[in-house]
Amino acid sequence: MPAQFIYLDNQATTPLAPEARAAMEPWLAGPEAMGFANPHSMHRPGRAAAAAVEVAREQVAALLPKGGRLIFTSGATEALNQAIRSVPRGGIAYSAIEHSAVVNSVLASGAAAQELPVNADGLVDPDVEIAEGTGLVAVMQVNNEIGTVQPVAQLAIRAHEMGALFLCDAVQGAGKLAPPEGADLIAITAHKLYGPKGIGALWVRDGVKIASLIEGGGQEGGLRSGTLSPALCAGFGAAAALANERMETDFQHLCGLAQLARSILSRWSLNGSAAARWPGNLNLRLDGLNFPRLLSDCRTIAFSAGSACGSGTGAPSRVLSAIGLEPKEARNSIRLGFGRYTAREEVxxxxxxxxxxxxxxxV
Known part of the structure; x- marks a missing residue:
């Protein structure tokens, strides 16, 4: 990759923090160091690996509310699937701008599904009508395409008043904002907060029962079978601890980058709320823009037209359509994602x- 390449796609993934890499290295060492030991084994190397896993669990749990337990998973997609398929009864309501990991899991569950609309700012109205008999309400904390921050605390209250559980996809908010208040289930992933790919977590409030998604050896309290990777857990934990420590510093840094970008791209329109948003995400629109040509002409810059998960479909963004944009307008939009390691000079x-x-x- 050329040295001058500028990475502005931090919603898709973030670079691995040096501190996370350092935490992983002992568990990637060769045979002489015993770092490869299975954390579910009872011998001394296994117990050492298990201890590292539990330290990491505490570090990640510190990003989330008190009064719950943390189950390590392969990522947020698995965590969301497990939460959704655990709903014991009733229908499932989800916002129109949820990630496909939520939408497709809901549709595959066979439960009655209700899509909750968003307004032109990309926000769910806390007073939105929710169908009677709903057993689960799923609304993300921060949208991955347009950066809007949802009123999750108010929506969680609504869900509880109906006797429903509240699930929050906090992938884009974990380690960056305070945890979603009132949630019963929270899904996060390491690689969106400067940790390694391949590991995430599902937080479950005390008293909430969930079902296992993967059967096998009964690890993670019988809720997620499979051998845990001490290296991935340690990297996740270190990244979470660093995020907790740097939360305010990172936020102020991103506010400055967003302000700089808006001042240069002043004629571009902002998609989504200008106020209720995460500053690391700018989704901008310029009428008449040819995005494929723009991407080709700016080939030393990594940016996108929306979610990495939907980049190969060719269809207009479901999120941008939900906020009222016509297909042509949606195709005239770009997403710039800033992160902790993005320099002002790069922006x-x-x-x-x-x-x-x-x-x-x-144009």
Missing amino acids: EAACHAIEAAAQAQG
């Missing part, structure tokens, strides 16, 4: 290049 150079390339299209 300035990238935004000037994007603006120049757009002007070269005559």
